[in-house]
Amino acid sequence: MKMILLGAPGAGKGTQADFIKEKLGIPSISTGNLLRAAIAAGSELGRKAAAFMESGNLVPDELVLDLVKERIGQPDCANGMIFDGFPRTVEQADALSKMVDIDMALLLDVPDEVIVNRMSGRRTCPNCQTTYHVVSAPPKVEGVCDKCGAKLGIRKDDKPEVVRERLAVYHSKTEPIVEYYRNKGVLKVVDGQASLEQTRALVAEAIGVEL
Ligand code: AMP
Numbered sequence: 001m002k003m004i005l006l007g008a009p010g011a012g013k014g015t016q017a018d019f020i021k022e023k024l025g026i027p028s029i030s031t032g033n034l035l036r037a038a039i040a041a042g043s044e045l046g047r048k049a050a051a052f053m054e055s056g057n058l059v060p061d062e063l064v065l066d067l068v069k070e071r072i073g074q075p076d077c078a079n080g081m082i083f084d085g086f087p088r089t090v091e092q093a094d095a096l097s098k099m100v101d102i103d104m105a106l107l108l109d110v111p112d113e114v115i116v117n118r119m120s121g122r123r124t125c126p127n128c129q130t131t132y133h134v135v136s137a138p139p140k141v142e143g144v145c146d147k148c149g150a151k152l153g154i155r156k157d158d159k160p161e162v163v164r165e166r167l168a169v170y171h172s173k174t175e176p177i178v179e180y181y182r183n184k185g186v187l188k189v190v191d192g193q194a195s196l197e198q199t200r201a202l203v204a205e206a207i208g209v210e211l
Pocket residue numbers: 009030031032033035052053054056057058059060061064084085086087088089092157166
């Protein structure tokens with residue numbers, strides 16, 4: 001299965017990607033995580049990407065496409081993959097169509113007000129990138145990652161003013177690709193407003209697996 005998770009920042013793509021990854025045994029590829037790893041590694045690409053990310057804007061297509069090309073060439077992608085946060089522009093979707101035949105684009109549909117509320121409580125592990133929410137998905141020990149024990153933080157781009165900019169960017173640049181995949185006949189839409197468990201059940205149904 002080669003699939004894309006679509007949805008606004010904070011719609012729950014990363015969380016659902018983890019679930020699908022386990023169910024289908026294919027890797028999830030988050031361009032946001034790849035970019036943050038490049039910044040942490042101090043690479044030239046990371047240096048170029050950092051300012052765009054901190055202001056809530058999109059990183060230029062060519063930088064993102066280079067990362068994706070490299071990643072999908074790795075052996076664990078042989079049976080498919082889940083893209084999370086990619087493509088984010090029609091240009092990226094076009095470039096992807098030349099590299100991979102997408103079987104399904106799954107849109108997690110969440111209104112903006114719900115997103116802003118969610119993002120204000122999001123905490124992220126700077127080490128393994130697992131995300132939590134102070135109210136709806138807290139870690140077992142406050143402020144500490146369940147998976148690797150690192151101290152949780154707030155991503156610079158999860159600050160309210162940056163979240164609003166990211167939502168504006170989503171509506172203008174990324175939302176058009178929903179129609180792009182609808183026209184290709186591979187779009188499925190899932191209501192992502194409810195609890196994590198309820199959304200997971202809808203995702204399971206959409207991809208045809210048991211919970
Ligand atoms: P994410 O973790 O997916 O929310 O991404 C965080 C930030 O990384 C975004 O706000 C963008 O600045 C950048 N980014 C991630 N994926 C892409 C992409 N496919 N195209 C352009 N910029 C991206």
